Amino acid sequence: MHYNVSVSDPQSHLLLITYTIPEINDDYIEIQLPSWRPGRYEIQNFAKNIQFIEAISADQQKLSIHKVTKDRWRVGTAGEKEVQIRYAYYAISQNAGTSYVDEELWYLNFINFCMYTEGRISEPYTIHLELPEGYQIACGLPSTGNVLSAKDFYQLVDSPLLASQSLQKCEYVVRGVQFKIWMHGNLRPNWRRIERDFRRFSREQIATMGEFPETDYHFLNLILPTAFYHGVEHHNSTMIVLGPDDEGEGLYADLLGVSSHELFHAWNIIRIRPKEMLPYDFTKENYFRTCFVAEGCTTYYGDVFLKRAGVFTDETYIKELQVYMKRHFENSAHATQSLADSSFDLWLDGYEKGIPNRKVSVYHKGALVALILDLFLRKKSNHAQSLDDVMRLLWVRFGKPFVGYTLEDYISSVEEVAGETLEWYWNDCIFTSEPLEFRLNEALAFVGLQMSTFSNGNIQLNVLDDFKAKLQRDKWLATVQVLSLEEEEE
Missing domain, CATH: 2.60.40.3650 (Immunoglobulin-like)
Incomplete structure (x- = not known):
């Protein structure tokens, strides 16, 4: 052809x-x-x-x-x-x-x-x-x-x-994988800073997952003069459109956030893919109930990897965590659909506001339930087990052989890592519209955080002054180190 x-x-x-x-x-x-x-x-x-x-x-x-x-x-x-x-x-x-x-x-x-x-x-x-x-x-x-x-x-x-003719780029290598960052737009990138930070979160993701699915990867960036924020994952690349092109800290924060998110998709959805979408049928809707895994876990990990890699400070990470708490609780805390049903209904109106109190965001609520699961596994095992182990298990069993997973496969993988059934989690977080406040604060308490809701609907994430909880928080967000920064940059 x-x-x-x-x-x-x-x-x-x-x-x-x-x-x-x-x-x-x-x-x-x-x-x-x-x-x-x-x-x-x-x-x-x-x-x-x-x-x-x-x-x-x-x-x-x-x-x-x-x-x-x-x-x-x-x-x-x-x-x-x-x-x-x-x-x-x-x-x-x-x-x-x-x-x-x-x-x-x-x-x-x-x-x-x-x-x-x-x-x-x-x-x-x-x-x-x-x-x-x-x-x-x-x-x-x-x-x-x-x-x-x-x-x-x-x-x-x-x-x-x-x-x-006016494309700009820089390149770096992490564990034998060639990464290229491409830019088009009216800006002069600080390539030294970009390469340093991209190298760090790329290294952190590969260290966590153990290997990278491809031999090369391309970050394609189109920078517009108007406000914009959109990224899409692909086979060995991501397409990102951002703006405005004022080269301010806001643009750079957006670049980091969306790039880390999209890179983790190289595992989660590009290869760790729901069975209903393997192979893609381009003629019609490919319904699946696990987009809270594909997008929710990826949204959660995008910022976690930036913190673990030392690109985000504690304060920056907690601020980002509060963002999707606010987006969930202020927009869809009283929605009648479960997270699994909202995954299915993406094909109906998942990218539109929709009618009041019907659906939840697979990105925002999906990230929060990923957080709840990660902290539960860490508390139960004193950090010996975590959501990292679930993602690695999905990679080895379904992503690397590229065979596709079902909702039941995800449930059994999580419970295998947990060493017990988690009926409370599936009921309260995934399959019903049960309010999330109790389960979320129960998980956050382990790492010295607390979400407060106010009568006007506002949300605030508080850091508690607790030495033991801070130690747990540090373990939760600790770097997964395989190669030192100095060795990698050589």
């Missing part, structure tokens, strides 16, 4: 695409544009951005093509062994899951506009980009010049791309 992508008029924001399908042996084929994208569990309707589409034979004769669903087409081959599908896609949006082209930037999410032929989704792809002269490419796919290669459609559409 082969794609050619060009832009004849950057001001039009139109991608001109030719999809070549060889070795055809049928009277007709069906081609499918994805209905959604990994990392965003809602129907996206990318087909609405296709301006025109046609099918052409090898001798440039038009073939019949018509829609059979909103994003699927049937092509009559007329006996041809090779068919080209030519179409234009409107690339005008800039968030972490869209595509955009203008006079100085190509930002491509192939999931938006690349199709696959039914029955041939696992075949390899090459992509030729007719880029302007002098453009650099930032992408997780292997490339030779302006030609990219993907082993199958899944890898292709899980590998976003930035291309421009």
Whole structure:
């Protein structure tokens, strides 16, 4: 399979695409544009951005093509062994899951506009980009010049791309893994500071999980002049869109937070994936009840790793912890849905505010129940067991062999680490809409923290003046050291 992508008029924001399908042996084929994208569990309707589409034979004769669903087409081959599908896609949006082209930037999410032929989704792809002269490419796919290669459609559409003359980057290596940080935008990055902090949290994550799933990893950053915060995980990369580009401490804090979060996704969801989504079915919703694991645990760990790595101070970490406490309790403390049901309903309205008191956030409540579980395991075992052990167990059993886990697999893994059944946890935190205050403060007391609620609905996280509790807090947030900082930086 082969794609050619060009832009004849950057001001039009139109991608001109030719999809070549060889070795055809049928009277007709069906081609499918994805209905959604990994990392965003809602129907996206990318087909609405296709301006025109046609099918052409090898001798440039038009073939019949018509829609059979909103994003699927049937092509009559007329006996041809090779068919080209030519179409234009409107690339005008800039968030972490869209595509955009203008006079100085190509930002491509192939999931938006690349199709696959039914029955041939696992075949390899090459992509030729007719880029302007002098453009650099930032992408997780292997490339030779302006030609990219993907082993199958899944890898292709899980590998976003930035291309421009003005890309900036720095590189570092942790335990043999090559990391690249790419930036596009109106800013002058403090690369020394960025490399130091990224190296630290990368090292901490790899030390905790024992190994990294890939040999290389790319942080792709699009920095906008307007306020923005969005990141999406991918096969061996993440696409991050942030703003405004004032280079202030707020922008840097956002960069650290979203980058640490997205890096942990390299294990949790990219490889440790719910069985219902293995493989992805791009034609419809892939319902699953464990997004509180995929996003909640990742949200929790994103900030924990920054603290363990020494990038965050105690005060900064506690401030971040209070942020998702406030977001949960001030927005959805009285929601009627359980966390598991809200995971399932992501496909319905998970990224919108929705009606009052119905759903909870798999990110915010999911992070809080991950915190409760981590502190329970640590208290029970005097820190000999923790949520780290659960994540490593999921990696070894389901992520590394890439076989997918069920909700029951997650429950049994947690209880195996705990050494007991945890009916209270599943009932109070996961499967009902029971208020979370009691269980949360019960867990926080172990490390000298307490959440207070006020009559006006405000939330405050207090640090208790307790020497023993502080010792437990230090153990909870202690660095997992495999290599010293000096050894790693050499």
